[in-house]
Amino acid sequence: MRETRLPPGVGGLRMIVPGSASQGFAATLAAELDEPLAVVEYEEFADGEQLVRVPDADRQTPAPDRAIVVAATVSAETHIELLQLHDIVNQWVDEVITVLPYMGYARQDQAFRSGEPVSARAVARAVSTGTDQVVTINPHEPAVCGFFDVPCTAIDAAGQLAEPLPQLTDPLFLSPDAGAIDLAVTVRDAYGRGETDFFEKQRISDDEVEITPSDATTDARDIILVDDIVATGVTMSSAISQLTSPADIYVTCVHPLLVAGARTRLTTAGVEAIYGTDTVERAVTAVSAAPPVTSYL
Ligand code: R5P
Numbered sequence: 001m002r003e004t005r006l007p008p009g010v011g012g013l014r015m016i017v018p019g020s021a022s023q024g025f026a027a028t029l030a031a032e033l034d035e036p037l038a039v040v041e042y043e044e045f046a047d048g049e050q051l052v053r054v055p056d057a058d059r060q061t062p063a064p065d066r067a068i069v070v071a072a073t074v075s076a077e078t079h080i081e082l083l084q085l086h087d088i089v090n091q092w093v094d095e096v097i098t099v100l101p102y103m104g105y106a107r108q109d110q111a112f113r114s115g116e117p118v119s120a121r122a123v124a125r126a127v128s129t130g131t132d133q134v135v136t137i138n139p140h141e142p143a144v145c146g147f148f149d150v151p152c153t154a155i156d157a158a159g160q161l162a163e164p165l166p167q168l169t170d171p172l173f174l175s176p177d178a179g180a181i182d183l184a185v186t187v188r189d190a191y192g193r194g195e196t197d198f199f200e201k202q203r204i205s206d207d208e209v210e211i212t213p214s215d216a217t218t219d220a221r222d223i224i225l226v227d228d229i230v231a232t233g234v235t236m237s238s239a240i241s242q243l244t245s246p247a248d249i250y251v252t253c254v255h256p257l258l259v260a261g262a263r264t265r266l267t268t269a270g271v272e273a274i275y276g277t278d279t280v281e282r283a284v285t286a287v288s289a290a291p292p293v294t295s296y297l
Contacts, residue, residue: 038057067089138183159187232260252275
């Protein structure tokens with residue numbers, strides 16, 4: 001295990017180094033920290049292999065002594081890219097901090113059937129080889145931090161989701177399962193008013209979930225659904241199908257993965273607007289999750 005040589009907030013100049021999927025997040029972080037943002041070039045060869053380059057890596061004046069690599073691992077490609085960025089920065093700085101705005105594979109945090117890997121552990125171990133510490137945002141289960149061989153901190157950015165919400169009179173903040181109720185409470189608290197409740201969810205398969213209605217009255221009320229991730233949108237659309245006569249429905253999530261037809265699925269389910277953060281940079285990204293990370297760093 002590598003040792004963290006400096007605690008957060010202590011030390012000299014840091015360079016922010018963005019992965020291709022986190023360029024907006026990294027720019028916001030650099031601006032908030034008032035530290036330089038490295039220019040990174042991303043290439044792909046004909047055989048599909050990737051190459052990243054930080055052309056001015058060793059020409060910074062004064063030379064940074066720490067690098068903050070910011071990379072959402074939303075795909076296999078971005079995982080490789082992160083390892084390549086680690087290899088570059090470890091040649092020129094003393095300490096590397098890795099910010100994973102979204103940690104891919106975090107939901108595979110156990111071997112669900114015999115013969116399967118604990119994928120979250122596998123990727124965490126690989127990431128640990130090139131960094132002194134990891135900071136991640138709202139991982140599906142905070143326990144995933146224990147898979148890293150270096151110190152890992154999970155930051156809660158759910159409160160940021162209150163910012164883009166419109167003015168609502170008597171909103172109900174609902175989570176689609178009991179596990180996400182804390183997020184709904186955090187968003188409600190940041191918003192300043194409203195009731196909270198949660199559904200019971202049982203996942204049948206990748207594209208099928210069973211949702212049991214909550215106790216709260218939804219009649220003629222504005223509903224804000226809150227979850228950590230919206231991927232296929234099946235969870236949210238199933239929850240929406242259980243609402244009786246709601247007014248407007250808003251979907252908020254920290255990580256707006258929105259794969260395949262998720263956005264259409266939510267629109268046809270009657271969603272007024274979807275708000276996500278920039279941990280996954282998408283068209284529905286409405287607010288940055290960088291401020292709570294800035295406060296930690
Ligand atoms: C799982 O429990 C998570 O909190 C989300 O509810 C889930 O990942 C959402 O996935 P999907 O949009 O595919 O239903």
